[in-house]
Amino acid sequence: MRDAFTLYLRYAAISIRSQLEYRASCAMFAAASFVISAIDFCALWALFRRFGSLQGWKLQEVALLYGMVNVSFALAEGFARGFDSFETMVRNGGFDRLLVRPRSTALQVAGQELQLMRVGRLAQGALVLFWAAGELDVHWSVARLALVAAAVVSGACLFAGLFVLQATLAFWTTSTLEIVNTVTYGGVETAQYPLDVYRPWFRAFFTFVVPLACVNYLPAHALLGRGGVFGAPAWLNWIAPAMGPAFLAAALGVWQMGVRRYCSTGS
Amino acid sequence: MRPYLCILGARFRVQLQYRAAALAGTLTQLFWGLIRVMIFDGFYRSSTAVHPISLAQVVSYVWLSQAAFGMLPDRVEPELRDMIRTGNVTSELLRPIDLYWSWFCRCLAMTLIPTLMRSGPLLAVAFAFLELQTPPGAASVLAAAAAFAGGMLVSSAITALLSIGLFWTVSGDGLTRLSVAAAYLFSGMVLPIPLLPEALQRAAALLPYRYVLDVPMRLYLGHIPASEAPMHLAAQLAWLLVLVAAGRGVLSRGLGRLVVQGG
Amino acid sequence: MAAIVRVENLLKTFRIAERRPGLWGAVAGLVHRRHREVRAVDGISFELGPGELVGYIGPNGAGKSTTVKILSGILVPDSGLCEVLGRVPWKQRVETVARIGVVFGQRTQLWWDLPVRESFELLRDIYRIEPGAYRAKSDELIAMLGLERLLDVPVRQLSLGQRMRCDLAAALLHSPELLFLDEPTIGLDAVSKLAVRDFIRRLNRERGASVILTTHDLDDIEALCTRVLVIADGRILCDGPLSDLRARAGSRRSLTVDLVDPAAIVDCPEAEIVSRDGQRVQLCFDPTRVKTADLIGRFVARHPVRDLFVENPPIEELVAELYQDARREPPDLP
Numbered sequence: 001m002r003d004a005f006t007l008y009l010r011y012a013a014i015s016i017r018s019q020l021e022y023r024a025s026c027a028m029f030a031a032a033s034f035v036i037s038a039i040d041f042c043a044l045w046a047l048f049r050r051f052g053s054l055q056g057w058k059l060q061e062v063a064l065l066y067g068m069v070n071v072s073f074a075l076a077e078g079f080a081r082g083f084d085s086f087e088t089m090v091r092n093g094g095f096d097r098l099l100v101r102p103r104s105t106a107l108q109v110a111g112q113e114l115q116l117m118r119v120g121r122l123a124q125g126a127l128v129l130f131w132a133a134g135e136l137d138v139h140w141s142v143a144r145l146a147l148v149a150a151a152v153v154s155g156a157c158l159f160a161g162l163f164v165l166q167a168t169l170a171f172w173t174t175s176t177l178e179i180v181n182t183v184t185y186g187g188v189e190t191a192q193y194p195l196d197v198y199r200p201w202f203r204a205f206f207t208f209v210v211p212l213a214c215v216n217y218l219p220a221h222a223l224l225g226r227g228g229v230f231g232a233p234a235w236l237n238w239i240a241p242a243m244g245p246a247f248l249a250a251a252l253g254v255w256q257m258g259v260r261r262y263c264s265t266g267s
Numbered sequence: 268m269r270p271y272l273c274i275l276g277a278r279f280r281v282q283l284q285y286r287a288a289a290l291a292g293t294l295t296q297l298f299w300g301l302i303r304v305m306i307f308d309g310f311y312r313s314s315t316a317v318h319p320i321s322l323a324q325v326v327s328y329v330w331l332s333q334a335a336f337g338m339l340p341d342r343v344e345p346e347l348r349d350m351i352r353t354g355n356v357t358s359e360l361l362r363p364i365d366l367y368w369s370w371f372c373r374c375l376a377m378t379l380i381p382t383l384m385r386s387g388p389l390l391a392v393a394f395a396f397l398e399l400q401t402p403p404g405a406a407s408v409l410a411a412a413a414a415f416a417g418g419m420l421v422s423s424a425i426t427a428l429l430s431i432g433l434f435w436t437v438s439g440d441g442l443t444r445l446s447v448a449a450a451y452l453f454s455g456m457v458l459p460i461p462l463l464p465e466a467l468q469r470a471a472a473l474l475p476y477r478y479v480l481d482v483p484m485r486l487y488l489g490h491i492p493a494s495e496a497p498m499h500l501a502a503q504l505a506w507l508l509v510l511v512a513a514g515r516g517v518l519s520r521g522l523g524r525l526v527v528q529g530g
Numbered sequence: 531m532a533a534i535v536r537v538e539n540l541l542k543t544f545r546i547a548e549r550r551p552g553l554w555g556a557v558a559g560l561v562h563r564r565h566r567e568v569r570a571v572d573g574i575s576f577e578l579g580p581g582e583l584v585g586y587i588g589p590n591g592a593g594k595s596t597t598v599k600i601l602s603g604i605l606v607p608d609s610g611l612c613e614v615l616g617r618v619p620w621k622q623r624v625e626t627v628a629r630i631g632v633v634f635g636q637r638t639q640l641w642w643d644l645p646v647r648e649s650f651e652l653l654r655d656i657y658r659i660e661p662g663a664y665r666a667k668s669d670e671l672i673a674m675l676g677l678e679r680l681l682d683v684p685v686r687q688l689s690l691g692q693r694m695r696c697d698l699a700a701a702l703l704h705s706p707e708l709l710f711l712d713e714p715t716i717g718l719d720a721v722s723k724l725a726v727r728d729f730i731r732r733l734n735r736e737r738g739a740s741v742i743l744t745t746h747d748l749d750d751i752e753a754l755c756t757r758v759l760v761i762a763d764g765r766i767l768c769d770g771p772l773s774d775l776r777a778r779a780g781s782r783r784s785l786t787v788d789l790v791d792p793a794a795i796v797d798c799p800e801a802e803i804v805s806r807d808g809q810r811v812q813l814c815f816d817p818t819r820v821k822t823a824d825l826i827g828r829f830v831a832r833h834p835v836r837d838l839f840v841e842n843p844p845i846e847e848l849v850a851e852l853y854q855d856a857r858r859e860p861p862d863l864p
Contacts, residue, residue, distance in 0.1 A: 011652070182298050
């Protein structure tokens with residue numbers, strides 16, 4: 001395990017150095033990533049300016065949701081990007097190259113690319129998160145800070161799981177990948193707003209199928225001192241982030257099935 | 268005219284092969300539209316004030332923008348990019364047609380064809396189940412049709428300009444990204460323009476992006492009355508001329524660079 | 531000594547989805563797909579002993595790369611036995627691949643934007659090579675392949691030949707006991723080809739490495755391999771030394787003669803005239819029916835000759851003949 005982590009760090013270092021070969025365009029990408037994700041927040045801010053509140057949520061509270069989900073997503077995009085471009089790797093045979101090396105395939109795919117440009121979204125999300133944390137009338141105890149960290153990391157695991165699932169689908173088909181992509185990006189958009197605004201079926205989807213609510217909305221409820229959600233007890237809000245790593249583990253299980261299938265069909 | 272029509276036709280046949288992708292694209296737009304409608308619905312229910320555009324209009328605005336999403340100038344033409352990067356532009360120069368217009372046609376095909384393939388089913392679903400309004404009158408229909416066609420041309424001219432800008436590798440890339448960000452915000456894709464704060468609305472008025480989506484959609488909804496259509500269509504045409512002229516100018520400068528760099 | 535690779539009756543079938551034409555076909559394809567079965571490897575058996583260098587040749591789609599993929603743990607066969615270094619590769623992928631090296635001629639395993647040295651160091655960590663062993667091995671390979679000047683160059687700036695030399699080194703850093711080389715000379719210029727061949731030969735002769743070499747370049751085979759496996763349509767047509775292959779393919783030799791008199795009428799009942807271009811005459815004969823020396827003697831007696839030479843047919847022709855013969859045989863199943 002430690003060994004795997006060291007190897008991942010090596011991959012990361014090497015990937016960062018490759019990108020520094022193209023410093024100018026790397027900086028440009030990062031800046032663009034910042035601006036584009038900032039536009040989303042700009043829209044959110046504009047809506048609150050005009051409408052005042054959203055179903056009992058203030059701008060600062062929604063900013064907490066927004067900041068957490070964007071930091072999570074930027075981390076996942078940064079660390080698990082290799083899975084996002086996996087379809088190409090299967091098509092051009094690059095995956096064979098990984099199979100002839102004596103390491104886990106998931107680790108090697110994850111290590112393919114660590115994208116520096118994602119710091120744009122990361123910075124933007126972190127800024128909003130810090131601003132919200134400062135503005136909110138919340139006592140930031142150690143437990144609450146730990147919950148924020150847990151929720152953010154857990155969210156990153158969840159999005160990484162979605163990237164893994166999307167990559168796994170490439171073993172079967174190449175024409176339905178956009179659907180998973182939609183859930184991923186749509187999930188980011190969804191989680192930027194409180195779950196109260198959505199229809200029940202939609203809430204259920206992002207709670208029980210893709211447990212996005214567990215890594216974002218529920219912990220935010222705990223942080224803001226709001227009660228339980230959907231009639232569940234309030235303490236559930238504190239342990240809900242466990243669903244993120246669980247989702248990633250499940251996704252990696254499916255990934256293993258995909259690799260086995262690849263090895264028996266060769267396509 | 269014929270060679271340009273041929274370019275369009277060839278592109279159309281290529282795109283038709285990606286029917287599965289088109290279907291997936293339609294589902295994506297539907298999903299996003301649902302999210303956006305629910306969010307706007309939540310905001311409108313949280314406030315009793317009168318807003319510059321009604322919820323019903325916003326809902327229709329969202330569905331129209333999801334259907335016309337492909338019209339957004341949000342990327343460069345990939346084949347042109349590769350051609351410029353690899354220096355294969357020279358082979359394009361050998362063809363006896365105007366380079367700008369042939370590239371413009373490629374860009375037009377890239378926006379027009381997927382939009383046509385994806386918008387039909389989405390509009391049908393939105394009309395039947397998702398409260399997409401019909402235009403208030405025949406005049407609005409005509410005005411919107413003209414404005415959508417014009418928007419397509421404006422969008423293609425922006426795409427062509429950005430693609431040509433790639434002759435300047437790094438700054439061209441940066442410009443593209445800035446333009447994409449601006450396109451999202453100022454075309455009405457993120458928020459209907461009437462809901463933006465005053466300052467941003469003023470900025471939107473100074474840029475071409477609103478003529479791609481916002482103006483055609485509001486003409487459709489009657490939010491901009493049909494009587495004001497001529498003025499807006501004239502502005503759209505003016506932008507189109509400016510963008511085409513800019514594209515041609517930049518192209519000739521870029522080709523100059525190509526010759527200087529030589530090889 | 532125990533075999534390095536043992537393959538018995540290996541079978542691998544692929545199911546290929548058939549696309550039906552037209553829009554309706556695409557829709558119907560979503561509901562029910564028709565499949566066609568293609569037997570890529572159809573009962574292959576062979577063994578490879580330690581220190582052997584075997585050439586594995588066959589036309590495109592013959593099943594070469596499928597076999598190599600099975601041997602290197604990428605693919606699982608339908609049935610048959612396969613042991614590589616005493617292990618079943620697809621059951622113990624990690625353990626097996628730690629001891630083999632693979633070079634794909636068409637794809638580099640080096641990191642495109644980084645200096646060669648950094649790729650080597652990353653591979654050191656991937657293969658868990660001890661620092662001392664790594665230093666010794668990399669120094670040795672760098673010296674053998676002459677990579678000193680290339681180590682700090684980003685891979686994207688290397689020529690194809692330089693890159694292939696670096697790729698060979700990269701595949702050998704972990705001192706594999708068995709090496710798969712998949713078209714290692716493809717696209718290389720003459721000088722690089724010779725350098726690569728020379729290295730492979732030294733690796734095999736001096737270090738005793740076992741090598742399976744797939745290639746379309748029969749000069750590689752002629753220069754390197756004592757043993758050749760020819761495969762077509764998933765079956766092995768010929769397994770043995772190069773001389774066997776020549777014998778199998780029927781024995782034909784060609785005789786090229788430059789006549790003194792360009793207008794002379796050639797009369798030679800023992801051989802067949804293949805071409806005539808002024809003074810130059812190309813003849814083809816069967817050395818089992820007429821001895822080469824006799825043929826030349828009789829020919830020279832009949833015509834004044836300026837120059838002549840005898841050649842074996844190029845190996846390409848031999849292999850092409852073998853392939854064609856294999857195609858002509860009726861299939862076992864209707």
